[in-house]
Amino acid sequence: MLSDIQLVKLAKDGHLNAFESIITRYKDKVFNIAFSFTSSHSESDDVAQNVFLKVYSNLNSFEEKSAFSTWLYRITVNECYNVLNKRKSNTVSIETELAGKDNLSLKEVLADPKSDVEQNFLSAETQSIIRKALLELPEKYRMIVTLRDIEDISYEEIAQIMEISDAKVKVWLFRARSRLKSIIKI
Amino acid sequence: MKCKDFVLKLSLYVDDKLPQNERILLEDHLKSCKECLNEYFLLKNLKSSLANLPAQKAGDNFESVIMQKIGDKFQETNFIPVFFQTIKVSLLTAVFLLGVIATFNFLTPDVSAKDSYDNIDALNKYVLKDASACDKIISDLMG
Numbered sequence: 001m002l003s004d005i006q007l008v009k010l011a012k013d014g015h016l017n018a019f020e021s022i023i024t025r026y027k028d029k030v031f032n033i034a035f036s037f038t039s040s041h042s043e044s045d046d047v048a049q050n051v052f053l054k055v056y057s058n059l060n061s062f063e064e065k066s067a068f069s070t071w072l073y074r075i076t077v078n079e080c081y082n083v084l085n086k087r088k089s090n091t092v093s094i095e096t097e098l099a100g101k102d103n104l105s106l107k108e109v110l111a112d113p114k115s116d117v118e119q120n121f122l123s124a125e126t127q128s129i130i131r132k133a134l135l136e137l138p139e140k141y142r143m144i145v146t147l148r149d150i151e152d153i154s155y156e157e158i159a160q161i162m163e164i165s166d167a168k169v170k171v172w173l174f175r176a177r178s179r180l181k182s183i184i185k186i
Numbered sequence: 187m188k189c190k191d192f193v194l195k196l197s198l199y200v201d202d203k204l205p206q207n208e209r210i211l212l213e214d215h216l217k218s219c220k221e222c223l224n225e226y227f228l229l230k231n232l233k234s235s236l237a238n239l240p241a242q243k244a245g246d247n248f249e250s251v252i253m254q255k256i257g258d259k260f261q262e263t264n265f266i267p268v269f270f271q272t273i274k275v276s277l278l279t280a281v282f283l284l285g286v287i288a289t290f291n292f293l294t295p296d297v298s299a300k301d302s303y304d305n306i307d308a309l310n311k312y313v314l315k316d317a318s319a320c321d322k323i324i325s326d327l328m329g
């Protein structure tokens with residue numbers, strides 16, 4: 001299997017099928033980041049499309065100083081912020097796809113030392129509560145939790161993607177998780 | 187250290203980013219403090235819940251949508267290479283045709299001469315034909 005850098009080089013030389021392989025490799029990751037951030041399938045689709053169009057048109061400016069994924073996710077983060085700015089400037093608010101469920105307390109589930117969420121399928125209710133809580137976080141905290149806890153991206157890469165210091169990654173993550181806990185009321 | 191100080195370190199601890207000496211101190215504390223242990227489980231399970239949110243996927247035809255858009259969007263920028271490509275083909279065709287014409291001319295340098303010989307031949311025939319006709323008329327007249 002070709003590496004990201006090999007595919008990027010081929011794409012730069014005009015091989016469109018190499019670029020298509022890049023899309024296949026990253027489309028779900030990009031879409032999932034956007035969905036964690038927007039909770040909207042249509043907005044996530046817009047974000048993902050814009051990301052790959054921007055990646056294509058700026059491919060020559062990618063200088064391989066960072067990993068390709070870092071560069072791609074930085075564009076993704078910026079597109080997520082852009083879509084929210086558009087949403088804010090819209091007089092009609094765009095509805096997210098979360099049902100208007102009441103905030104049920106997850107305390108019992110999450111405080112249970114024996115609760116092994118990793119092995120468990122999250123109920124639709126639990127998912128809804130968590131996604132709604134994410135939406136209540138300030139943008140930068142929502143993004144950092146998305147990158148770290150949902151996408152499992154390292155602190156070092158997050159610092160590069162969000163263009164912040166390593167120390168800030170630690171502080172923002174602490175604050176984001178604390179806020180999330182208080183929103184979920186646990 | 188107070189409980190508050192340990193709680194501050196839990197976020198790094200669940201990510202395994204705490205330096206070893208601090209980790210040992212924290213783990214010792216968790217063994218004896220139920221409140222901090224509870225905070226740890228909350229954080230750990232919150233993190234796991236986030237990790238276990240079902241991943242949302244882009245559509246199956248996502249690639250073709252993008253490739254189509256790339257085709258539409260970058261057609262204009264492709265104009266320049268296409269333009270030069272066309273010029274290149276035109277120039278090559280012109281050079282080839284000139285080559286063919288030159289070669290043809292070079293290989294048949296006596297075409298005009300041959301034509302001339304043919305013409306003289308034809309003229310001769312005509313003159314001879316006329317001459318014989320003339321002789322016939324004279325002999326008839328003399329006849």
Ligand SMILES: [Zn+2]
Nearest residue numbers: 189219221222
């Ligand atoms: Zn304690």
